[in-house]
Amino acid sequence: DRQGDLESELERLYLAYFENDLSQGHISDDYAAGLGMLRRGEVVFPNPPLALKGQVTGPVSWSLTVVDENQRPILYDDVLGEAVAKHLRLKAAWQERELAKLASRTVMFIDEPYMASYGSAYVPLSRDQVIGLLEEVFAGLEGIKGVHCCGNTDWAILLKTSIDILSLDAYGYSEKLALYPEDVARFLERGGVIAWGIVPTNAMAETETVDSLVKRLHEALDRLVAKGVSxxxxxxAGMITPS
Known part of the structure; x- marks a missing residue:
């Protein structure tokens, strides 16, 4: 709300950003009850976890969801759009730090469902702008980092970022990823991992079997192999996950 003390709030955010004050990225139990239980030691693991995964909403999706006093997404405001990425960088880095206290390896995901709207008038950003927003968040992370998009998007954009893991709804959109064989090949060559969300999380799960999903996954791989991907x-460099 620009009628509030926006300038002082932005000043506080940028001060925390430049000083890397992760306490300003604290996430309360009201927003992340499960994370709070982990931090308080209320979750007992039978064995030390190999890794712990956290996530935050990505800057594109977050700034399209949050609106100003005129119900206009703040993504359309250059000042606030840039501030969002720095805000989420602190949130992601704080969460990663907390998870690192409990496991030797951390995985932080940026969820970008609204990247499915990229290319429409709804997301008036260039490729470089999207990559810049994402990289701002990633730059605050020290462990494994990934991005998830539950719809179709311009996969080349996400593959060109510094992510270690690309996660997609392979059950519904694997044929779209196959449109980017060269980008996929380069991503794999630099050590990237693809998380194939081949297990549906909707009503379709009741119609599938292990065999049918294995067949569907092989078909997804075949599309890329046919275009020259090893x-x-x-x-x-593959993982199997829910869609």
Whole structure:
């Protein structure tokens, strides 16, 4: 709300950003009850976890969801759009730091459902602008980092970022990823991992079997292999996840 003391709030955010004051990225139990239970030691692991994964909403989706006093997404405001990325950088880095106290390896995901709208008038950003917003958040992370988009998007944009893991709804959109074989190949060559969300989380789960999902996954791999991507590379750098 620009009628409030926006200038002082932005000043406080930028001061925390430049001083890397992660306490300003604290996430309360009201917003992350499960994380709070982890931090308080209320979750007992039978064995030390190999890794812990956290997530925050990405800057594109967050700034399209949050609106100003005129119900206009703040993504359309250059000042606030840039501030959002710095705000989320602190949030992601704080969460990563807390998870690192409990596991030797952390995985932080940026969720970008609204990237499915990229290319429409709803997301008036260039490729470089999107990459810049994402990289602002990633730059605050020290562990493994990934991005998830639950719809279709310009996958080349996400593959060109510094992510270690690309997560997609492979059940519904694997054929779209196959439109970017060169980008996928380069991503794998630099050590990237693809999280194939081949297990549906909607009503379709009731119609599928292990065999049918394995077949569907092989079909997804075949599309990329047919365009020159190494099957061995895909298999070595693949994970199976819910969609």
């Amino acid at each position: 099957r061995d590379a895909l298999l070595r």
